[in-house]
Amino acid sequence: MHFSTILNIAFRNLIQAKRRTILLSLAIAIVASLFLVLRAVSASVSEKMIESATTLSAGHVNVGGFFKARRKSAAPIISEREEVRRFVTEQVPEAVGIIDRHRGWGRLISGASSINVAVNGIIFEEEQRFFKALRLAPEKEYRKDGSDRTFGNFDDMQKPNTVLIFAAQAKKLEVGVGDTLTFVTEANGTQSNTVDLQIVAIASDIGFMSNWSVFMPRQNVLDLNRVGANTTGVVMVYLKSADQATAVMERLRAALLKAHYELMDHDPNPFFIKFEKVAGEDWLGQKLDLTIWSDEIAFVVWVTTALDLVSVFVIGVLAVIIIGGIMNAMWMSVRERTKEIGTIRAIGAPKNFVVQVFIVEAVLLGLIASALGLLLGGLGLSLVNSLHIPITNEGARLFLMSNELAFALHPSQFFSTLLLFAGITGVAALYPALKASRLRPIEALMQSK
Numbered sequence: 384m385h386f387s388t389i390l391n392i393a394f395r396n397l398i399q400a401k402r403r404t405i406l407l408s409l410a411i412a413i414v415a416s417l418f419l420v421l422r423a424v425s426a427s428v429s430e431k432m433i434e435s436a437t438t439l440s441a442g443h444v445n446v447g448g449f450f451k452a453r454r455k456s457a458a459p460i461i462s463e464r465e466e467v468r469r470f471v472t473e474q475v476p477e478a479v480g481i482i483d484r485h486r487g488w489g490r491l492i493s494g495a496s497s498i499n500v501a502v503n504g505i506i507f508e509e510e511q512r513f514f515k516a517l518r519l520a521p522e523k524e525y526r527k528d529g530s531d532r533t534f535g536n537f538d539d540m541q542k543p544n545t546v547l548i549f550a551a552q553a554k555k556l557e558v559g560v561g562d563t564l565t566f567v568t569e570a571n572g573t574q575s576n577t578v579d580l581q582i583v584a585i586a587s588d589i590g591f592m593s594n595w596s597v598f599m600p601r602q603n604v605l606d607l608n609r610v611g612a613n614t615t616g617v618v619m620v621y622l623k624s625a626d627q628a629t630a631v632m633e634r635l636r637a638a639l640l641k642a643h644y645e646l647m648d649h650d651p652n653p654f655f656i657k658f659e660k661v662a663g664e665d666w667l668g669q670k671l672d673l674t675i676w677s678d679e680i681a682f683v684v685w686v687t688t689a690l691d692l693v694s695v696f697v698i699g700v701l702a703v704i705i706i707g708g709i710m711n712a713m714w715m716s717v718r719e720r721t722k723e724i725g726t727i728r729a730i731g732a733p734k735n736f737v738v739q740v741f742i743v744e745a746v747l748l749g750l751i752a753s754a755l756g757l758l759l760g761g762l763g764l765s766l767v768n769s770l771h772i773p774i775t776n777e778g779a780r781l782f783l784m785s786n787e788l789a790f791a792l793h794p795s796q797f798f799s800t801l802l803l804f805a806g807i808t809g810v811a812a813l814y815p816a817l818k819a820s821r822l823r824p825i826e827a828l829m830q831s832k
Contacts, residue, residue, distance in 0.1 A: 389736070393744035402658075403712050408752035410708060414701045415756030415804055416763075419796060421694040424765055427791035432680060433625050435592040436441070436517045440501065440748065441679035442482070442619030443628040444635065446471055447654050448671040449647070449661045457661040459486055459654050462669050464615040467644075471618050475631055478620050482509045485604040488655060489568030491597060493546070493556040498596045499653070500552070502568065504604030504616070507541045520587040525553035525748045535560035539583035543600055546580035549593040553585045559584055566599070568607050576607045618655070628675040636673050639697070645670045650677040655806045706811040709745055713815035734820035735817035742809050742815035749808030750801060757797050 397404045446467060450460040463469055464483060472481055482578030490497055505513070515535045522529030540547055546564060553559065560582050567577045580599060588594070605612065622631060637648055644803060647670045651656060654672065772788040 385510060389739050390744050391749070392740050393747050396412050396482050396740075398595040399711075403715065404748065407712055408749060408755065411705060411749060411752035411804060411808070412756030412759065414698070414705060415753035415800055416760035417456045417701070418694075418698050418791075419760040420764065421697065421794055422800070423790035425691060426796070427700060427789060428676075430791050433676060435590040435619065436676045436680045438513060439592055439596045440503070441488075441617075441674070441676045442480075443622040443625050443676050444475070444632045444641075445617050445674045445676075445679060446619040446620070446635070446671055447674065448669060449619040449657070449668050450669050451594060451661070451664075454665065454667070455662055457658055459616050459658075460608075460610060461615050461618070461671065462613070464613050464618075467632065467671070468615075468618050470573075470639070470642065471635065474635055475620055475622075475779055477622065477627075477631075480621040481618065482506070482512075483615040483618045484622075485601055485614075486606070486654070487568060487608065488603065489566050489607075491552070491556065491698030493558050495557040496555055498552060498595070500595050500813050502566070502604060504601040505540070505598050506601050511572050516589070517586040518551040520553070520585045522559070523542075524550040524560065524587060525585060535582070535584035537584050540598070540600065542583070542798065543602060544578065544580055545583045545600060547584045547586060547598040548582060549586050549596070551594050551733055553582075554599070556826045558582060566597075566607070576609070578607055579601055587734055604817050619623060625676060628677075632673050632675050636794070639671060639673075640672075642717055647651070649673065650822055652681050653679045656682070663783050665827055702807055705807060709748075709808055709811035710815055713741060713812045733790055734763075737814045737820040738813075745808040745816075748803045749805045753801055753804035757800055761792060761797065764792055768792075814828065 395452045429581050446461070447459065448461045450462050451457050461483075468481065468483055472478070475481070483506075485502075487502050489500060489502050491500050517537065517538075519535055521531045521533055523531060537547070539545055544565070548556075548558075548564075556564065558564065562582050564580050564582060565577055567575055567784035568581055580603070586593070605614070620631065620635075624627060636646065636649075645668070647657075647661075650660075651670070651674070653675075657672070770788075772789055
C-alpha cells in the first residue's frame with residue numbers, strides 16, 4: 384500500500400485517541416522544549432568561550448614560549464619576534480589575521496583598591512579585530528549612580544602610558560575614564576617595576592574572563608620588563624573557523640621542528656599555569672609553546688563539560704519516561720484495535736503493513752509534539768534574548784560566561800531535535816508494533832468479541 388494510505392490511517396488513529404494523544408504530546412513537547420533550552424545554553428557558553436578567548440587572550444592557534452636565562456626562572460617571552468612571526472605567516476597562508484602581543488601578570492592599583500590582572504601589550508594598528516569586538520561601557524555599568532553616557536575613546540590607546548580596562552574592574556577599583564592607575568610587575572621575576580597609566584577607555588565586560596585582562600601599549604610592557612623590541616609574548620593566529628585550530632597547530636608544529644626550533648611538549652593549559660613546571664626544568668634559552676584557543680582557557684572548559692553531562696543525564700531520564708509512556712500507549716492502542724488489526728490482516732494486509740502503521744503513528748506523534756515544544760521553547764528563548772536581562776550574580780556569570788541572559792539559537796538545533804524525538808518515539812513503538820503484526824487474523828477477530 385502507498386505511504387500516503389499508511390500516513391492517513393496513522394493520523395486518523397491519533398485523532399481518534401484524542402485524550403491519549405494530547406497527554407503524550409504534552410509530555411514530549413515539554414521534554415523537547417527543555418532539551419532545546421539545554422542545547423541553547425551549552426551552545427551559548429561554548430560560543431562565549433571562543434569569543435572571550437580569541438578576543439582577550441588567544442588566537443585560534445598560538446605560538447608562545449618561555450625564555451630561561453637562569454635555571455630556576457622562566458619568562459613568557461619569544462626572543463626572536465620578527466623571525467618567528469614571519470615563519471608563522473609563511474606556514475599558515477589561510478590565516479585571516481596574525482598579530483603578536485606581550486603578556487604577563489601584575490597588580491593594578493587605584494586610590495581605593497587593587498586587583499591582580501593579566502597584562503596584554505598591544506600594537507594599536509594591528510588590533511582592529513579586537514577593538515571591533517568591544518564597546519565602550521555606559522557609566523552606569525561601573526558607577527552606582529552613573530548615567531547611560533559613555534566616556535573615553537579606544538583611539539587614545541595609541542598614546543603612551545595609557546590603559547584599557549573593563550567595567551567590572553573599574554567598579555572594583557572605583558575609577559573612571561581619565562583617572563590614573565599604578566601598574567606593578569616584576570621584570571623577569573627579579574625586581575618590581577611600576578608605571579603610572581591613564582585610563583583612556585572602559586569597555587563593557589566580555590564574560591567573566593574580562594575581569595582580569597587589561598591592555599596597554601606594547602612599548603610600556605617592553606619598558607616594564609626591560610626587554611628589547613625584537614621580543615614578544617605570543618604570536619596569535621586567527622582562522623576562518625575555530626574547528627581548523629588543531630589541524631593547523633599540528634602542521635605548524637611539524638614545520639617548526641623541521642626548521643630546528645626548540646619546542647615544548649604540547650600542554651593543553653594556559654601559559655600562566657606552566658611557569659612553575661618550566662622553571663623546574665633543566666634547560667636554558669628559548670623554547671616555543673604551541674596551543675589552541677581552548678588550551679588557553681582550559682581552566683574554564685569544565686563549564687561546558689558539566690553542561691553536557693547534565694543535558695545527557697536529564698534527557699536520558701526523560702527519554703526513558705517518554706519511551707515507557709509511548710510503549711504503554713501503543714499497547715493500549717493494540718488492545719483497542721484488535722478487531723481492526725484482525726480485519727485488515729484477514730483481507731490480505733501483510734504483517735509489515737501493521738508494523739508500519741504503528742511506527743508511523745508514533746513518529747508522527749513525536750514530530751508534531753516535539754515541533755510544538757520547539758516552537759514554544761524557541762519563542763521563549765527569543766523573548767529572553769530580546770529583553771537583554773543582565774546577570775547580576777557572580778556565580779551565574781561565571782557559569783554562563785556572560786553578563787546578560789542570552790541564548791544561542793541555530794536552525795541545526797531545531798532540525799536535529801525533531802529527528803531525535805522522531806527516532807525515540809519510533810523506537811519506542813517498534814516492539815508493540817511487532818507484537819500487533821503477529822496477531823493471527825482469526826484470533827484477533829475472536830478476541831475482539
